[in-house]
Amino acid sequence: MPLRSRTSASLSALAALFIGASLVLTGCSSGTAEAPSAAASEEQSAQERVVQTEQGEITVPAEPQRVVVLNYALAGYLYDLDVPVVATTSEDFDYDPAFSELWGDAPEQHGTEFITWGMDGFDLEAILELEPDLILAGGLGLPNGLATKAYDQLSQIAPTVIVGKDLDTWQQQYSFIAGDVLGRDDDYDRAVAEYDKRVAEVKDAITVPAVPVAVLTVTAEGTPYLLFEDSGLPHTLGELGFTPAPLVEQHSLEPYNPGGDMAELSTEQAGQILADVPALFITGFNSDTTDVATLQQQPIWAGTTAFSTGNAYDLPYWTVRGDYDEAMALLDIIEQQFSCSEAPDSTPHPGGPPARPAPGVGRAGGRRHPAHAPRHSDRRAARRLHDRRRRTARVREPGVRRPRQTDLRVRRRRGLRAAVAAAPRHRVGALGDAAGARLHAPALRPRSP
Numbered sequence: 001m002p003l004r005s006r007t008s009a010s011l012s013a014l015a016a017l018f019i020g021a022s023l024v025l026t027g028c029s030s031g032t033a034e035a036p037s038a039a040a041s042e043e044q045s046a047q048e049r050v051v052q053t054e055q056g057e058i059t060v061p062a063e064p065q066r067v068v069v070l071n072y073a074l075a076g077y078l079y080d081l082d083v084p085v086v087a088t089t090s091e092d093f094d095y096d097p098a099f100s101e102l103w104g105d106a107p108e109q110h111g112t113e114f115i116t117w118g119m120d121g122f123d124l125e126a127i128l129e130l131e132p133d134l135i136l137a138g139g140l141g142l143p144n145g146l147a148t149k150a151y152d153q154l155s156q157i158a159p160t161v162i163v164g165k166d167l168d169t170w171q172q173q174y175s176f177i178a179g180d181v182l183g184r185d186d187d188y189d190r191a192v193a194e195y196d197k198r199v200a201e202v203k204d205a206i207t208v209p210a211v212p213v214a215v216l217t218v219t220a221e222g223t224p225y226l227l228f229e230d231s232g233l234p235h236t237l238g239e240l241g242f243t244p245a246p247l248v249e250q251h252s253l254e255p256y257n258p259g260g261d262m263a264e265l266s267t268e269q270a271g272q273i274l275a276d277v278p279a280l281f282i283t284g285f286n287s288d289t290t291d292v293a294t295l296q297q298q299p300i301w302a303g304t305t306a307f308s309t310g311n312a313y314d315l316p317y318w319t320v321r322g323d324y325d326e327a328m329a330l331l332d333i334i335e336q337q338f339s340c341s342e343a344p345d346s347t348p349h350p351g352g353p354p355a356r357p358a359p360g361v362g363r364a365g366g367r368r369h370p371a372h373a374p375r376h377s378d379r380r381a382a383r384r385l386h387d388r389r390r391r392t393a394r395v396r397e398p399g400v401r402r403p404r405q406t407d408l409r410v411r412r413r414r415g416l417r418a419a420v421a422a423a424p425r426h427r428v429g430a431l432g433d434a435a436g437a438r439l440h441a442p443a444l445r446p447r448s449p
Helices: 003-028 032-045 072-080 106-110 122-131 142-149 151-157 170-181 185-205 232-239 265-272 292-296 324-338 375-392 406-421 436-437
Strands: 048-053 058-060 068-071 085-089 113-115 134-140 162-163 211-219 224-227 262-264 279-284 311-316
Touching: 048 151, 058 162, 068 072, 072 085, 072 106, 072 134, 072 142, 072 170, 072 324, 085 106, 122 151, 134 142, 134 151, 142 151, 142 162, 151 162, 151 211, 162 170, 185 324, 211 232, 224 232, 232 279, 232 324, 292 375, 375 436
Parallel strands: 068 085, 068 134, 085 113, 134 162, 211 279, 279 311
Antiparallel strands: 048 058, 211 224, 224 262
16 A cells, blocks of 8 residues: 555544544533633634734734834834844845835844835745744835735745734724734833824924925936825924925815825926915935925925025935834934924025024934934944944743833933934034945835825
8 A cells, every 4th residue: 555545544533533433522521622622712812812904804923023024114113012023125126125224123133134025915835934923014115015915825834914004003003913913912001102202392492484384206317206284294294393284175186196105296386286385395215315405496496485584394205104213213303393492493594494403404314323423424323323222131931021112212212312302403404425425325215105
């Protein structure tokens, strides 16, 4: 008899024997057979959670130990919650991958790897080899579309939770991940309390020069995209007193891709819609592709109220869709830029905007350089933070969950603020010379809402 046939026959006989024995035991004492089953069910339930998603109910481990994150912009939440991330995608697929300095040494501690990805999707074979117990995907932009398309394949590898693109603020994303997925609402509440406290501090420390404001992200080719007032960066600025101009509703603008958070403007539209807006915030599209000084040379921009009165301001590109840590870093930037002691002058300047420090200046590729300071300062600050974290880290005992690092995150934020405070001031539009540009290689966050 062939080996496969003999093996199948043996397994069949063993199964029949097991079933017969079970029936005998059940007949003798049905009560004792049900008790262990109920206990096992309760234990299984305690080890799992059910998450409501657009794809339906997903059963996930209550305390995942090997998470693969298929959107770089979501990884920071897990690091803040000290959830082991075995791999994540790079921020883009056109540049060398690098971990955000806002993450400290968490990627090193977790042994995080980078997953290859591109317009065609994710490296599914590499994900399979990592043996994840949870896949976290979705969020805003292109990664959401790719994950949704590959959902069936991903869910065969491990339970897959896609963060909906309707969750378009860091609060919504963090609440879903911490609360719905991990059952750690207390951690989210502490993060929000810390953020709200910082918002109040910054709001008291700044003078808002002109309102309402509009926020634009501009491509290297000069195409502007207007951010919707109720999402991402405009929402955060609104919390600080920079009232967003209701341009989307007034002009019946539609997202450039269905479900997106920004509208593409033609040159003619930009001249008409933005002409009388008192203040504008400018970011690069996907990277620090442009700045106020560059746009100032073009008549379409120079003729707007915001540019002619000196109320056009640079911000780093990563502020458009920032996570919790980036939102905190943005507060530091806004405080430095608009502090009461150095309130910007709104007097018209025929030759261009007045000289003043600008939030996004000198920080091309800013997502990886959280403090508003030269890169070497960031590295020194990060190294000091890393050393403190190593000294305070507790040894993980077998079977004991790693301590949550809320206090470590607070100390890390203090270190970043110290770096911001020590940073040299820059002038509007001066994104750095050629040497600075080489030091700060731009990074891309592909978008396809």
